[in-house]
Amino acid sequence: xxxxxxxxxxxxxxxxxxxPLSVSLGLSGHLExxxxxxxxVHKLQSVGASIMEQVTVPQSSDDDMSRLLAxxxxxxxxxxxxxxxxxxVEVAAVTDININSSTSGYRLPKVLRQFVETDYNELNWVRxxxxxxxxxxxxxxxxxxxxxxxxKAGGAxxxxxxxxxxxxxxxEGSFSDxxxxxxxxDFIMRDSRHKHHPIVTMDGECIxxxxxxxxxxxxxxxxxxxxPLMRWQHSGI
Amino acid sequence: xxxLAFFEQYREPLAGRSVKSDPLDQQxxxxxxxxxxxxxxxxxxxxxxxxxxxxxxxLKAYPGASLMADEVAQEVMIKVWEKAHTxxxxxxxxxxxxxxxxxxARVDYxxxxxxxxxxxxxxxxxxxxxxxxxDQFQKARQREFExxxxxxxxxxxxxxxxxxxxxYLEGLTHQEVSEKFNIPLGTVKSRVRLAxxxxxxxxxxxxx
Ligand SMILES: [Zn+2]
Numbered sequence: 001x002x003x004x005x006x007x008x009x010x011x012x013x014x015x016x017x018x019x020p021l022s023v024s025l026g027l028s029g030h031l032e033x034x035x036x037x038x039x040x041v042h043k044l045q046s047v048g049a050s051i052m053e054q055v056t057v058p059q060s061s062d063d064d065m066s067r068l069l070a071x072x073x074x075x076x077x078x079x080x081x082x083x084x085x086x087x088x089v090e091v092a093a094v095t096d097i098n099i100n101s102s103t104s105g106y107r108l109p110k111v112l113r114q115f116v117e118t119d120y121n122e123l124n125w126v127r128x129x130x131x132x133x134x135x136x137x138x139x140x141x142x143x144x145x146x147x148x149x150x151x152k153a154g155g156a157x158x159x160x161x162x163x164x165x166x167x168x169x170x171x172e173g174s175f176s177d178x179x180x181x182x183x184x185x186d187f188i189m190r191d192s193r194h195k196h197h198p199i200v201t202m203d204g205e206c207i208x209x210x211x212x213x214x215x216x217x218x219x220x221x222x223x224x225x226x227x228p229l230m231r232w233q234h235s236g237i
Numbered sequence: 238x239x240x241l242a243f244f245e246q247y248r249e250p251l252a253g254r255s256v257k258s259d260p261l262d263q264q265x266x267x268x269x270x271x272x273x274x275x276x277x278x279x280x281x282x283x284x285x286x287x288x289x290x291x292x293x294x295x296l297k298a299y300p301g302a303s304l305m306a307d308e309v310a311q312e313v314m315i316k317v318w319e320k321a322h323t324x325x326x327x328x329x330x331x332x333x334x335x336x337x338x339x340x341x342a343r344v345d346y347x348x349x350x351x352x353x354x355x356x357x358x359x360x361x362x363x364x365x366x367x368x369x370x371x372d373q374f375q376k377a378r379q380r381e382f383e384x385x386x387x388x389x390x391x392x393x394x395x396x397x398x399x400x401x402x403x404x405y406l407e408g409l410t411h412q413e414v415s416e417k418f419n420i421p422l423g424t425v426k427s428r429v430r431l432a433x434x435x436x437x438x439x440x441x442x443x444x445x
Binding site: 008009012013015016017018019020021022024025028031032038039040041042043044045046047048049050051052053054055056057058059060065068069071072075076110111113114138140141142146 | 277280281284285288289290292293294297307310311314315318329330332333335336337339340341343344348353354355356357358359361362363364365366379382383386387390401402404405406408409410411413426429430433436438439
């Protein structure tokens with residue numbers, strides 16, 4: 001059962017649109033699992049709406065309105081012509097969902113479909129230790145890395161600490177660390193002070209979405225050699 | 238059937254329902270006319286009603302940025318045209334839908350031009366919130382809740398209402414509010430929390 005949720009602060013920033021997109025991506029994934037937080041976001045959005053309604057609206061001239069309306073008139077026509085096409089796309093997407101859940105057995109969050117077309121196996125997984133692989137989804141313009149981590153049943157993720165914040169959303173399987181057991185849907189945010197050592201439970205592999213603010217550093221003698229690799233991963237060469 | 242005749246037929250139930258015409262009722266009729274009949278006259282009425290508010294919403298966050306405010310407002314209205322059929326009046330007030338479209342358009346504008354440059358496509362991030370999966374009970378509670386919020390906001394202490402307005406209108410993170418107004422981050426968070434408690438968004442005594 002999900003027990004690790006975003007904070008009220010994160011939900012509020014998500015609803016107001018100020019949370020970084022990379023973290024919003026993971027939070028949105030959490031919402032697919034969590035009706036409580038979804039209800040909370042709906043409420044927070046209606047707070048935003050009430051606040052927006054209270055803004056003093058200056059008088060806009062008819063000319064201004066006509067000019068702005070004329071500015072999109074051609075796009076209104078065009079979007080109308082393509083709307084039949086859109087309907088087909090929507091149907092195709094629905095079919096996709098069914099294929100996803102039936103062939104691979106993975107539950108792929110909708111929000112990740114911009115990176116993963118059908119299932120996790122299609123990604124370019126880089127093996128960093130016998131039990132641990134990583135697939136980079138995106139290196140964003142601000143240096144944030146969005147990646148999937150994949151650890152074999154019973155395997156350990158190497159000791160690591162990070163230079164920035166680290167967000168984890170559990171997608172498949174489960175892992176445990178000093179603070180408990182985490183299962184699909186759990187949303188975990190750790191800051192750079194945190195040094196942790198997650199171990200995957202024995203019943204199956206564990207796949208997590210990770211959003212890393214800064215390069216990850218592995219600590220401990222055995223895994224120190226991984227660091228250049230992780231920097232390489234991060235720099236995107 | 239001529240276009241005019243169609244409209245007469247369409248308006249009749251409303252005439253019987255209320256004596257004075259409520260602008261919100263009219264907007265709901267216009268939205269469905271856009272959704273079902275691609276009615277451009279209805280769209281123009283919505284455009285003239287919504288655009289000034291969307292522009293004001295953006296100018297509050299970026300004073301003087303009128304080109305940005307224009308572009309965001311236009312993008313929102315294109316979405317209104319494209320997604321009118323997805324609006325569910327039983328799920329959310331029209332202004333809540335408009336708020337979410339405005340927020341998304343602002344995030345997308347900033348992603349493409351401004352301070353939050355990102356390669357992530359923001360649309361799917363909020364799309365799934367529009368899934369029509371909530372049950373009737375939840376929907377009814379959500380609509381009831383929207384009414385309470387509007388009333389509750391007016392009763393909040395100034396400092397709490399201000400911080401909500403900085404987060405939602407000015408588009409600041411809690412951290413940015415703290416820096417810009419020289420208030421400790423903990424104070425910003427506790428004001429937001431207190432405000433959301435008075436608006437019954439967070440249950441009293443809740444730990445989140
Ligand atoms: Zn949750």
